[in-house]
Amino acid sequence: MDGRRQLGEFLQTRRSRLRPEDVGLTTHGDRRRVPGLRREELAQLAGVSSSYYARLEQGYSLNASAAVLDAIAGALGLDEAERRHLHNLAGARRPSPRRPAPERLTPAVRQLVAALTDVPVVVLGRRSDVLAWNRTGHALYAGHLDPGEPDPKARANMAKLVFTDEHTRELYPDWPAKARDVVGNLRLAAGQHPGDPLLASLIGELSMRSPEFATLWSDHRVRACDVGVYAMHHPVVGAMTVTQQTLHTEQGQRVVVATAEPGSASAHALLLLARGTTTTDTEQSIRVTRN
Numbered sequence: 567m568d569g570r571r572q573l574g575e576f577l578q579t580r581r582s583r584l585r586p587e588d589v590g591l592t593t594h595g596d597r598r599r600v601p602g603l604r605r606e607e608l609a610q611l612a613g614v615s616s617s618y619y620a621r622l623e624q625g626y627s628l629n630a631s632a633a634v635l636d637a638i639a640g641a642l643g644l645d646e647a648e649r650r651h652l653h654n655l656a657g658a659r660r661p662s663p664r665r666p667a668p669e670r671l672t673p674a675v676r677q678l679v680a681a682l683t684d685v686p687v688v689v690l691g692r693r694s695d696v697l698a699w700n701r702t703g704h705a706l707y708a709g710h711l712d713p714g715e716p717d718p719k720a721r722a723n724m725a726k727l728v729f730t731d732e733h734t735r736e737l738y739p740d741w742p743a744k745a746r747d748v749v750g751n752l753r754l755a756a757g758q759h760p761g762d763p764l765l766a767s768l769i770g771e772l773s774m775r776s777p778e779f780a781t782l783w784s785d786h787r788v789r790a791c792d793v794g795v796y797a798m799h800h801p802v803v804g805a806m807t808v809t810q811q812t813l814h815t816e817q818g819q820r821v822v823v824a825t826a827e828p829g830s831a832s833a834h835a836l837l838l839l840a841r842g843t844t845t846t847d848t849e850q851s852i853r854v855t856r857n
Contacts, residue, residue: 572756573655577623579786580642581608589641611641622656630656647754647790654757671698675815684840686808686824688724692755693765694748696722697819702840706800706808706824708734725752725768729776739797749782750789757788758818803839806832 582602589603589611603611609619614634622630622638635656639649669691671679679687679700686703688696699707710733711722727734728741728748738744752769759765772779792812799805806826813821826832 571625572760573652574623574625576652576655576786576788577638577642580644580648581605581623584608584642608638608641612637614638647750648788650790651754651757651788654754655760669695669697669817669819671819672815672817675819675821678821682823684837686836686839688822690724690820690822692759692762692818693768694723694725694752694755696724702836703822703824705802705839705842706798706836707737709802723768724748725772729772729779733801737798737800739799744794744796745778746782746787747789747791747794749779750787751791753783753786753788754790800835800839802842803835806835808832808836 584603586603586607589607605620605623606616609616612619612634614637619638632653635653636649639652642648644652671689675689676698679689679698682700684702686700686706688699688703688707691697696708704711707724708722708727725748728738728745735741752765755765756769769783773783774780791810792814794810795807796810797805797807807830808824808826811823811825813823815821824836826836
């Protein structure tokens with residue numbers, strides 16, 4: 567992934583969504599060749615020169631100051647997640663030729679996952695690879711898959727499941743909303759790790775295999791989905807509404823915990839799912855994909 571190209575495309579898509587009247591500019595009825603604001607109009611709103619902003623959008627001026635980036639973010643009306651993404655893209659260096667180190671769980675994260683036996687938990691790496699899940703988490707999200715695939719190259723990946731797995735698609739009645747959230751998180755990861763070849767490979771694969779993913783990816787939507795409420799239809803326990811909350815580790819991994827409103831039918835469904843996922847081997851209460 568090219569950080570320069572990502573920066574330019576992100577700025578272009580956000581600029582194209584703003585109309586002059588949205589930001590108090592008068593057009594005097596002139597014909598506009600492009601949708602949204604012109605570069606010089608955005609530069610005027612941000613208080614920077616038109617030539618400087620043009621270079622930034624074309625990828626020729628990385629490492630802009632934080633003050634300039636904040637001014638551009640304000641002119642574009644970016645939310646907090648988009649603002650962070652802009653800073654990440656503008657500070658991107660040339661991709662490193664070194665292969666990223668394997669992602670591993672710390673003892674503390676292992677303990678957390680193992681302790682939450684009746685609550686669905688899944689640990690995701692920066693590319694949405696499943697690094698671990700407890701037995702209830704596996705039953706909720708991917709009961710049709712081998713819970714402990716020994717080959718890291720073949721382990722479950724949540725982004726792939728959402729876009730290419732029919733079972734996962736049927737879990738979410740409002741699948742488009744879930745798909746948008748997945749892509750929004752991947753966009754954040756791409757901005758944080760522009761030199762990760764495995765992440766670039768994942769995005770390329772999904773773009774080839776799923777036209778829906780390709781369309782959403784081209785939109786450059788950024789979304790930090792730390793809390794999401796989703797309707798789900800599980801093949802074993804039926805319909806329910808769950809809240810998926812994400813905890814972030816120091817290693818950049820995401821611990822996703824699924825809960826439901828106490829005393830609700832959804833909470834009862836999750837309890838039934840937890841009770842139904844028994845195992846004779848207590849060591850398998852946490853299923854870890856080893857690198």
